[in-house]
Every structure is written in C-alpha cells, then in structure tokens.
Amino acid sequence: MADNNELIIRDLHVNVEDKEILHGINLQVKPGEVHVIMGPNGSGKSTLSNALMGHPRYTITSGEIEFQGQIINDLSPDRRARRGIFLAFQNPLAVPGVTVTNFLRTALTNRRKGDVAPQVRPQNLDIVGDRPVYETKKASVGGDGANIDRKQRQTLISPKEFRSILKEKLNMLKMDEKFTKRYLNDGFSGGEKKRLEILQMAILEPKIAFLDEPDSGLDIDAIRIVGEGVNTLRGKDMAIVVITHQQRILSFLDVDYVHVMMQGNIVKEGGPELSREIEEKGYGWIRDELGIQSSQDEAREEVGV
C-alpha cells in the first residue's frame, strides 16, 4: 500500500451548502507527475482541492477518492495529511501566537508517525465520523487521533533533529531563518505566505501536493522563487498538481499533463502545449469548441471586471 502513491479520483460530485459545484471529476495522478489544472475563476478548481483535503464544508455526494489503494472519502483532513497529501493554500490563514517552528515540529512528528486510526473512547460517543461534534463539551477532550494525546506528544522529534531539517530546507529554498520564529502567517506579506507554504511542503515531504494558485498576487520575482522551490522539491516520488488560472508559474515547471476545468467539470485535457494555447488565446475557444455557455462569473472575468 505504502509504495502505491497513486491518486485516483472517480466521478467525484461535491456539494457546498446543498449546491453541487463539481459534477463528476475524474483524475489520475501517478507518482512523480506534474499536473496542471487550469480554468477561469469559479470553475471549481479550489473546490476540488478543498474536497481532496477534506474540508468539512465540502460534501462528497458521490464518487470516490482513492489514494494508496484505499478510498479516503471519509478520512479527516489530518489523517489524509499524515498519509502524504498536501495542500498549499491560496490564502493561508494566520494563527497568532503559534510559531512556525512549533507548528512544523508537531506537524512533522505526525507526518512521520503516519496515519493511525483514531481510538474513540467510550465516553466520546458524540463524535461523528472521526471528527468531534464541535459544540459538545467532550469534544475538546479529543477523540480524533486521540492516539496523539498529550503524553505521547512529549515524544515530538527532538529539537536538534528538527532544527537541522529546518535549516536544510530553508537553505534549499533560500529562505531566512527569521521566518520560523514568527507567528504562523501572522503579518506575512502575500509572497511570504506562499513561500511558507512551500517550506511546509518541503518539510513534510508529501507524496502528492496540490498547489492552489501558488502564483496569485505575486510579482514575477516572487513567482520565480516559488516556482524554483517547487522544482527543487519535485522528486521521482512526489506528484504535484498546480491549480492556476494564470500561466506565469508554468514556465518554471516541467508539466506533464494539463486539465481544463469549467463549470465543475474537466472539459479538456492535454500536454503542456494546451497551457500555451490557453495563454495565447484564453478560454473562449475551448468554450466555442465544446459549445459551453459561459457562466456569469466566467463572463465577468472575460470582460475584465
């Protein structure tokens, strides 16, 4: 199982608040491949990445996500992460008071332990799936991944080992050590946030990484830093899926496959030449070719609002 790091998405339908956003996505990503999912705003790209990571607001109504030979539809986000799925957020959240170092040390410890099924304690029957019901009192006692309780957490990887890993990755990404003493994304500029996402990816060494708009809001220098970072990390094992509606970051990556999403479907697939074609001509020709009516959001984007 562990050496089969293939991700297979079959006919995935995803709802957000009772509205279906994804209407049957199929996608197969093998280890080491670089995929790009392109599409205009509102086409469902971010929904796909959030659903893959297990965001509670995104409900899978049918279809399945298979990773490492197992269906992971019902796994909590942390268990997916411990199995080696990574999502670099488009807008990473700030967590004041939590230093990057502390956070990453815990995260790396868990990633190394891998996924362990949660032990639901008898008194925690109010736990739904493996996620506690937020409002209940017992929820704060834990139940999800209760195997990692406070005592066991004393066995975090040693500060010394963690520091050396951190240093190595910082050097690799040409990042300053000061970064890691700051609070997680708190007061970070757009570029710093994106680089921190890449640093987290470097440290956690996932098997498959989704990068949601890693280039949005960045100037060309920042894009180069992020793009080169991703390239450095891309090994023969690690698959990368870049989600973008721009083409700029793609010039730094060797892309294997390009998928075009529109209105919750993958409508066209091809090689790197497809992204170049989109760069030149936009999305209109695909719509014309396939006879797709442009939605409100997409139309707005095309007239440049």
Next chain:
Amino acid sequence: MPSLLQGLSWEAAEQYSVQNNEPDWLRQKRRAGWDAFLSLPTPDWTRGIRGWWSSVLKPLNFDELRPFTAAGASSLPGNLDLDDPKDVPAGLIVQHNSETARLELSEEARSKGVVLSSLSDAVKTHPEIVQKYFMTRCVPVDEDRFTAAHAAFWSGGVFLYVPANVVLENPFRSLYYTDQAQAALFSHTLIVTGANTRVRLIEEHFSTGQAGDAFVLDSGVTEIFVGENSVVEYYNPQEYGENVTSIAVKRSMVGPHAIQRWIVATLGGDTSRLTLESVMEGEGAHSETTGLGFPIHKQHFDTQFRQLHTVPHTTANAVFKQVLNDDSQLGFRGGIRTLKKAQFTDSFLQVHTLYLNDASKADILPYLDVDANDVRCAHGATTGMIDKDQIFYLQSRGLSWTESEEMIVAGFFDEGIQRIPLESVRERLRESILVKLEG
C-alpha cells in the same frame, strides 16, 4: 503564637494587632476597616451596586472564615519549582496562608538598597513609607466591603521598595500559597519605586484546594506607585483551586514619564473577580495591560478594568484575551476614562473572547468615558468560536482536531505568556492552559 479567635470579628483583628505590636496608626486603620466592613453592604449585582453587575458572588459566610491562619508544617507543591537554578529571581518571598514562610534577596538587589520583605515587617522597618502609601490614595480602606475587610484583617503581605536610579532586569518573585480550609486570606502587595528605576515582579497565587473542598476567600489588594521616569512590570498568574473566591483589587499610580506594564492571567478560583486599574497621574505616563482569562467547569471570572487618564499627554494600550469552556461564565466591564484636563490622551482597549462550546456565557462591556475634547480613545471587542478554517488549516498539516484547537488556544494566550520573564513560570502556565483544555 497563642491561638486566635475564629471568624471575622474586631476582637480577632485587635488581638492580632496587639500580638504583633503594631503602631497606633495601623491599629486605627484596622479599626476604620472594621467599621467600614460593618456599614458597607456586600456588593452583589442583585443589589444594583455599580461595578458589580457582572459578578455573581456565591453567598459568603463571614462568620465561618478564619483570618490569620498559620503556615503549618506542610511544604509547597512541587510544580511551583521555586529553586530552578536557571531561574533565580532577584528576590523571593513566599506567604503560606497568612504567614511569611520564605524570604530571599539577591546580593545585587540588597547592595543597591532594594527592600523586599513582608509588609508586616516593613511597618516596623520602613514606617514612614508604609504609612504614606499603604491603603491611602491608591486603594482606600472604604472602597468597598472587601477592601474594608482587607484593611482590618490583612497579615503578612509583600513590600517591595526600589530606591531612585536602581535598575534591575532580573525579576522579583512573590508567591501567595494556601492549603488551609475556610481560610480568609488578605494578601497585600505594596510596590513603591523612586525616580528612574526599573523593576519587575512576578506574583503568583496558588492553592491546593479543589472544587468541593471547604471554601476559601482571598480578598487581595495590590498597590503600585511608579516613580517618575520609572518602569514597573507586574506579572500575575492566579492559579487558585476551584474552592477559592478571589476578590482582588490591583491599582497602579503612574508618575510622570513612567511606565506601568501589567500581565495578569486568571486561571484559577471558583469565583475570581479582578479590579485592575492604571491611574495616569504624571504627564507622559504610559501603561500597557495584558489580561488573560480561561474559565472552565463552573468557574466564574469577572474583570473590572479602568484606564484612568487624569493629566495631559498620557498613553495606554490594553488587550484582554479570554477563552471559555464548559459551563463557565465571564464578565468583563472595562473602559477608558479621560478627565477633562487630560488632553492629548492616546488610549486603546481591545477585548477578545473565544468560546470553545456553546454552554459558557460571557458578558463583555467595553466603554469610553471621555471628558477631554482632544484625545484619541478607542476600543474594540471580538467574540466568537474558534475559526473552523484555522482548524482546517492546521489539520491539513496533520494535526488532529484536538491538537489544532489546543495550538490555537495556546497561541491566543501565548502573546501574553511569552513575555513573562521566568522560563519555569512560563512553562507552568502553558502546562496549566493545556490541562484546562483537557478539562
């Protein structure tokens, strides 16, 4: 020492005063306290007494409380770690029940003329300073029924005097500890600094009791006088057991160009009420307040904060952060008061409240009361549950729900805790917060 009378009575106070050969002025002060105690009502929100609307005091039976309880033979709990060689303070004073149990002062502090002693001793060694500052214009005897009782029954206490031009980075440490059932404690701390000084005090409140144990009352008073151009930093983790009612008044009189910094963390007590005030009485004065609170179970915490600007050109910044869980309740009433002549005041108050469930309850009332017409005063308050997107973000890196929640709450408090100067105290507080998170 011969046995003392039980219960709060004038005979008990007088007997204590006589046994300790207290000067007349002090005995008269105790008497004034006792008289005020008899005439003032027990403040309670049901009686509509201003400033007590958010405090729900459980009925206090003053007749069953015992003031002047002896230290006894038992030792301090191990997790206090007073002898960590890495964390040697500039001075240490421990009050066990109503008696001073330990007193140390570093050679450096002693040679610079710093005085650290029990307040009872200071009455004899530094009578003029104590008489001038003890329960006079900072916390008056008859402020309310608790300060009145305090004046009548206080014992032990902490006195920290820093003469002019003494700068000490290394913090002092004082500890109030009780393991006596039905004790009535009246912890009093008096800090007086001369001009151009810098001093830090970590003051901890600790007890062995738990919920369901016999009731204990601590009616504490802290008075701070910050001399001209001086800096006083006062750190106060309160970790009483859940059988203690703590009614504390802490007030600082901040002189010209002086700075008062508060970091108070209310973690313990069954009912813990804190009145916290900075009185800016010198031009150029500045104060910074960080207040943390974390009630769980049936704990009820209440904070009355006032930032009082009395003269022109003073500045202040206050941040309160509180987290609630279980069936706890929290009251906060706090504001910025600017007198008419206090022009060019720049003062800000923030209150952030985080609920971990939907059974706990918080009443938050920030206010501005501004009489001057050329000032910048503002307040802001946020209230809500933990951001689920924040949890998702941490979970997406492999942290469980529980770990994510713990990390977010710990981080919420850590901006205050990380500024406390002793590593062992910081670690203990972080641990306490994690224990509270686990219920």
